Amino acid sequence: MWQSIVNHHVRTVIILSIVLNAVIILLSGMPGYQGELPNWITYLPMMNAIFNSFTFVFLLGALFSILNGHVQLHQRFIYAAFTTTSFFLVSYVIFHFMAESTSYGGSGFMAAVYYFVLITHIVLAAVIVPLALMSFFTGYKRIASVHKKWVRWTMPLWLYVSFTGVLVYLMISPYYSF
Numbered sequence: 001m002w003q004s005i006v007n008h009h010v011r012t013v014i015i016l017s018i019v020l021n022a023v024i025i026l027l028s029g030m031p032g033y034q035g036e037l038p039n040w041i042t043y044l045p046m047m048n049a050i051f052n053s054f055t056f057v058f059l060l061g062a063l064f065s066i067l068n069g070h071v072q073l074h075q076r077f078i079y080a081a082f083t084t085t086s087f088f089l090v091s092y093v094i095f096h097f098m099a100e101s102t103s104y105g106g107s108g109f110m111a112a113v114y115y116f117v118l119i120t121h122i123v124l125a126a127v128i129v130p131l132a133l134m135s136f137f138t139g140y141k142r143i144a145s146v147h148k149k150w151v152r153w154t155m156p157l158w159l160y161v162s163f164t165g166v167l168v169y170l171m172i173s174p175y176y177s178f
Contacts, residue, residue, distance in 0.1 A: 121160075
């Protein structure tokens with residue numbers, strides 16, 4: 001029985017993952033908005049970092065809750081993490097549609113650190129989409145044995161992605177031109 005539920009959700013996850021990642025890739029290749037940016041756009045990178053910070057905290061709360069056997073609290077933290085991640089995604093898409101890309105202005109060791117963090121963040125952010133969705137669906141359907149297999153990979157990677165999202169912002173923010 002659970003096999004058919006999982007198979008149904010696999011198709012949904014594949015479609016959502018392809019669409020979300022394709023939109024982000026397309027936006028990254030487009031030129032920014034031609035004209036003066038509305039002032040509120042300049043706040044979006046900081047808002048993205050705040051959303052990522054909340055996601056990180058909510059994920060830690062979810063992890064500690066489930067380790068202590070508090071399933072309902074774990075679920076609430078996961079819903080909160082998905083909510084802040086969704087806010088991040090909307091804000092990220094709007095910002096990258098409106099604003100030109102910002103180049104990192106540092107050099108030497110710090111540039112190497114920045115680009116390592118940025119590249120691993122980007123790659124794992126794409127990977128986390130299907131992992132998080134499969135973890136969510138198997139948890140929501142209470143298929144514990146399958147859910148545990150997914151979250152074994154999802155939780156540490158999602159924590160890394162949300163933490164490095166904040167780190168990337170802190171490292172690039174001095175170079176914004178607005």
